[in-house]
Amino acid sequence: MGRYTGPSCKQCRREGTKLFLKGTKCFTEKCPVERRPYAPGQHGQNTARRRKSSEYSKQLREKQKIKRIYGVSEQQFRNTFEKVSKLPGITGHNLLAALESRLDNMVYRMGFAASRKAARQLIRHRHVEVNGKSVDIPSYAVTPGEEVKLRQKSREITAVMAAMDQASRGAALSWLAVDKDTFSGRMLERPSRPNIPIAAQEQLVVELYSK
Numbered sequence: 001m002g003r004y005t006g007p008s009c010k011q012c013r014r015e016g017t018k019l020f021l022k023g024t025k026c027f028t029e030k031c032p033v034e035r036r037p038y039a040p041g042q043h044g045q046n047t048a049r050r051r052k053s054s055e056y057s058k059q060l061r062e063k064q065k066i067k068r069i070y071g072v073s074e075q076q077f078r079n080t081f082e083k084v085s086k087l088p089g090i091t092g093h094n095l096l097a098a099l100e101s102r103l104d105n106m107v108y109r110m111g112f113a114a115s116r117k118a119a120r121q122l123i124r125h126r127h128v129e130v131n132g133k134s135v136d137i138p139s140y141a142v143t144p145g146e147e148v149k150l151r152q153k154s155r156e157i158t159a160v161m162a163a164m165d166q167a168s169r170g171a172a173l174s175w176l177a178v179d180k181d182t183f184s185g186r187m188l189e190r191p192s193r194p195n196i197p198i199a200a201q202e203q204l205v206v207e208l209y210s211k
Helices: 008-015 023-027 055-070 074-084 091-100 103-109 116-124 158-167 202-209
Strands: 128-130 147-150 176-179 184-187
Touching: 055 074, 055 091, 055 202, 074 091, 074 202, 091 103, 091 202, 103 116, 103 128, 103 147, 116 158
Parallel strands: none
Antiparallel strands: 128 147, 147 184, 176 184
16 A cells, blocks of 8 residues: 555644644644544544444544654665564564654654654655765664755755744753754664653553554
């Protein structure tokens, strides 16, 4: 199955929470989750049709939520899980750390893009360099010490400037060092769970894939 190309806000409404897929819109009164806090579709408001969620349903919904937050396909998500399941440590924490280390997420976390979707577009259009070399693969795994930087000619893009202005209002992450003057940043260390700012129950994903 290919990547979802429908309205991003439907995904948030389906999960019943903001996934912050639309950048600055998510912080305004125009956010559909605020205006229509129920599931999409003709039966979204029909509470009589809702049934008590099974354990499997809860696990599946949590997997879908995390997958949608990071904007990865089902196969990419499964491949990432299988890779981190072989690593030492807590599998759920390793899963989130691997997703956070993706280049598209790094560009977003550094404030160069308003959303991960926008970050992927910057990367595919070769606006991003890693250690001085152009990289056009959003799933590229950034490692501690590597420098992520916007190309010189890409720094005047209106969307980039707007994203950096918005990002300046948020709290910095301890595992990232960002230099706004040079439009660059580095991963100082592999992100740990307490320093990954997403509301998710990753253990449910581990339980789902362990069946």
